[in-house]
Amino acid sequence: MPGSAEWGSPPPVLPDQIAAAARRMLLPHLRDVVGRIPPPLHTPCAYYFGWVDEAGRTVAYRGPSFRVVTLVLLSAGVGGGSWRRARSVAAACALIHGYGLICDDVIDGDAARRGVPTVWKAFGVPTAILAADTLLTMALTELTELTEPSGRTPPVTAEVRRVLLDAMHGAFRAQALEAQYQRRGGASLRQALEVVDGKSSDWVAACCEAGALQGGAGPARAELMRSFGWHLGRVMQVRDDLLDVYGEPGKDVQPRRDDLRARKKTSVVCAALESGHPFQDELALYYQRPDGPHDGELGRMADLVERCGGRDWAERAIAHHLRQARSCVRRAVTDRRLAELMCAYADQFTHRSVGDEAIEPAGHPVGP
Numbered sequence: 001m002p003g004s005a006e007w008g009s010p011p012p013v014l015p016d017q018i019a020a021a022a023r024r025m026l027l028p029h030l031r032d033v034v035g036r037i038p039p040p041l042h043t044p045c046a047y048y049f050g051w052v053d054e055a056g057r058t059v060a061y062r063g064p065s066f067r068v069v070t071l072v073l074l075s076a077g078v079g080g081g082s083w084r085r086a087r088s089v090a091a092a093c094a095l096i097h098g099y100g101l102i103c104d105d106v107i108d109g110d111a112a113r114r115g116v117p118t119v120w121k122a123f124g125v126p127t128a129i130l131a132a133d134t135l136l137t138m139a140l141t142e143l144t145e146l147t148e149p150s151g152r153t154p155p156v157t158a159e160v161r162r163v164l165l166d167a168m169h170g171a172f173r174a175q176a177l178e179a180q181y182q183r184r185g186g187a188s189l190r191q192a193l194e195v196v197d198g199k200s201s202d203w204v205a206a207c208c209e210a211g212a213l214q215g216g217a218g219p220a221r222a223e224l225m226r227s228f229g230w231h232l233g234r235v236m237q238v239r240d241d242l243l244d245v246y247g248e249p250g251k252d253v254q255p256r257r258d259d260l261r262a263r264k265k266t267s268v269v270c271a272a273l274e275s276g277h278p279f280q281d282e283l284a285l286y287y288q289r290p291d292g293p294h295d296g297e298l299g300r301m302a303d304l305v306e307r308c309g310g311r312d313w314a315e316r317a318i319a320h321h322l323r324q325a326r327s328c329v330r331r332a333v334t335d336r337r338l339a340e341l342m343c344a345y346a347d348q349f350t351h352r353s354v355g356d357e358a359i360e361p362a363g364h365p366v367g368p
Contacts, residue, residue, distance in 0.1 A: 228346075
């Protein structure tokens, strides 16, 4: 397992402590990277990471939790490698992830993320696109600088770059397919899962594989970590699709239902539409109508999705992929304590949305 200097003292025993230890290692490095971005794009980039407000004033940290990016560091420990060895790879993944989320918000027209206006809402679409592109170029710079002191690029480093770049190409393709399916009236379940895999499963898989490789794991363990990440990515996205319709279990908060309102055929909805249930025709009619939902109609549609088996399908899929993820990590990690800690961390992906939730402000403000 990583040493106490990386974990902090005492070593973390809970998933949230792991994420906190990862942030302590990543944030200073990311602030240095983003600090190299000149005006006027520094402010929107720092704003995305939660360090400043729209005017560039330093605020208490309200940025992403890096729960997915933490997997890069955890995976580095599989082969006995240190977190520090994989820090630049994790930072590159955080920058790429930020690029993708800023672009997603523009494409989907989402006005808020982590409880504050999205980058495009705060700075306009042109600036948001340029800020996203800037984060991507900074990520590529991080990967380019993964060289030995002699300047030679080790074979493992070249493979890490290939893994992450392939995942990026796949995500671009999936985003284009999603837009294409929406123009044509929505996707089938097979097509919806193809998008899920390109945007989520394959990306989380690449993060885990890249971390394992950078940490010194051999090909067999790196492949197991890739499978671990792939199943975890499925869990993450299917659960987010479920949360959109039904909200967080046990919380007295209205579900967002943004995708349901926009008639976006997510995996949960597609499963319901292909169930053969008598009520699926009423659900299908809603997705064919051009006008907006009537009063109370979103609640009715959520009920139909459940009656047609969409909710049950999603819950069974989440349970299946979580079991598969746990199996992969237990085969990959010989250190039983680390394996169980990673399994506990994976379980968190079923307890909350892990894509980009906010961290409560704590302590003093953190500037870029």
